[in-house]
Amino acid sequence: MRRSVALGALFFVSGCSSLDYYAQAVSGHLEVMWRAAPIEERLHEADTPAPLKQKLERALVIREFASRDLGLPDNDSYRRYADLGRPYVLWNVFAAPEFSVSPIQSCFPFAGCVSYRGFYSEDAAKKHADALAKEGDDVYVGGVSAYSTLGWFSDPVLSTFINYPEPEVARIVFHELAHQEVYIKGDTVFNESFAVAVEEEGLRRWLEREGTPAQRAARSDSRGRQAEFAALVLKYRARLADFYAKPLPAEERREGKRRLFEEMNGEYAALKASWGGFAGFDRLLARGPNNAFLASIASYTELLPAFRALLVQSQGDLPAFYGAVRELAKLEKAERDARLAKLAP
Numbered sequence: 001m002r003r004s005v006a007l008g009a010l011f012f013v014s015g016c017s018s019l020d021y022y023a024q025a026v027s028g029h030l031e032v033m034w035r036a037a038p039i040e041e042r043l044h045e046a047d048t049p050a051p052l053k054q055k056l057e058r059a060l061v062i063r064e065f066a067s068r069d070l071g072l073p074d075n076d077s078y079r080r081y082a083d084l085g086r087p088y089v090l091w092n093v094f095a096a097p098e099f100s101v102s103p104i105q106s107c108f109p110f111a112g113c114v115s116y117r118g119f120y121s122e123d124a125a126k127k128h129a130d131a132l133a134k135e136g137d138d139v140y141v142g143g144v145s146a147y148s149t150l151g152w153f154s155d156p157v158l159s160t161f162i163n164y165p166e167p168e169v170a171r172i173v174f175h176e177l178a179h180q181e182v183y184i185k186g187d188t189v190f191n192e193s194f195a196v197a198v199e200e201e202g203l204r205r206w207l208e209r210e211g212t213p214a215q216r217a218a219r220s221d222s223r224g225r226q227a228e229f230a231a232l233v234l235k236y237r238a239r240l241a242d243f244y245a246k247p248l249p250a251e252e253r254r255e256g257k258r259r260l261f262e263e264m265n266g267e268y269a270a271l272k273a274s275w276g277g278f279a280g281f282d283r284l285l286a287r288g289p290n291n292a293f294l295a296s297i298a299s300y301t302e303l304l305p306a307f308r309a310l311l312v313q314s315q316g317d318l319p320a321f322y323g324a325v326r327e328l329a330k331l332e333k334a335e336r337d338a339r340l341a342k343l344a345p
Helices: 002-012 018-036 040-044 051-068 122-136 164-183 187-209 213-244 250-274 291-301 303-313 320-327 332-343
Strands: 078-082 090-096 107-108 112-114 117-119 140-143
Touching: 002 320, 018 078, 018 117, 018 332, 040 051, 040 078, 040 187, 051 187, 078 122, 090 291, 117 122, 122 187, 122 213, 140 291, 164 187, 164 213, 187 250, 187 291, 187 303, 187 320, 213 250, 320 332
Parallel strands: none
Antiparallel strands: 090 117, 090 140, 107 112
16 A cells, blocks of 8 residues: 555656655655545534535535536545645745746656646745755746646545635636546646646536626636736746847846846736736735746646637537547647647637
């Protein structure tokens, strides 16, 4: 059992050559799994607080909807609950070279190369990020509320997201189950953009059935802001990529980089004003945008328009959509990217 858990943990957690890193990956995942108990049991325990019981009951309804209405895997994932006693289950560290918007890959024997490294301790994540920064790389550390073991284990509902508003809980469950439906070893942008497309459509259907008019309106507003923010990030990622390609001295590159990020901050301020002062993205930019930050956002959004278009081509039939995505997953990356590029509006 311990050996299987260890191998499974190494499958999905971003890797590095350090034994210390592997040890924290295995022990961190073991803690999550050992803290998990069936939700049905928690519902019948006298010491489970009433508000938590209500949240867990709704989580089971969301879970049934995911398989019955969205065609996502029907297994034991998200039918157990784990209280971790901390705000995030993982902290991901993204890194990119000083003059590149391409993330530094962490390659791993089972899961392939991914665009980040995950740590179960915030201090360990910051320590790793500091070491990369000292080497001259741009770094970005982000807390993670949930992750997927790709079906190797029964992923639990976690205390790190159970108290979110119900639409957010649903979104997370749909996203993580999507990774069990289709996953390509070594292609983070494909995997995350696909999962975001599934979560979007899943949440739309969930709110149509279970949501209130106020929740549906809030979701529409939120999606609009997210699209505008993602467009801003991708715009400056492209501008910086073009700028870095120029054969300039390092100091001119640094000055140009500083200027472009300053312009990005100015455009973000204008966006906030157009949103009536909504500041929901401020925490993402709290330490100032850099190449690693751009890479982290692009991982989840770069191919999203293509997957949305493919869902439309599938006439909204999710099983057919999953089948089409699986066919794409069989292709070599170059051909896969070319087909996705043709799909994108």
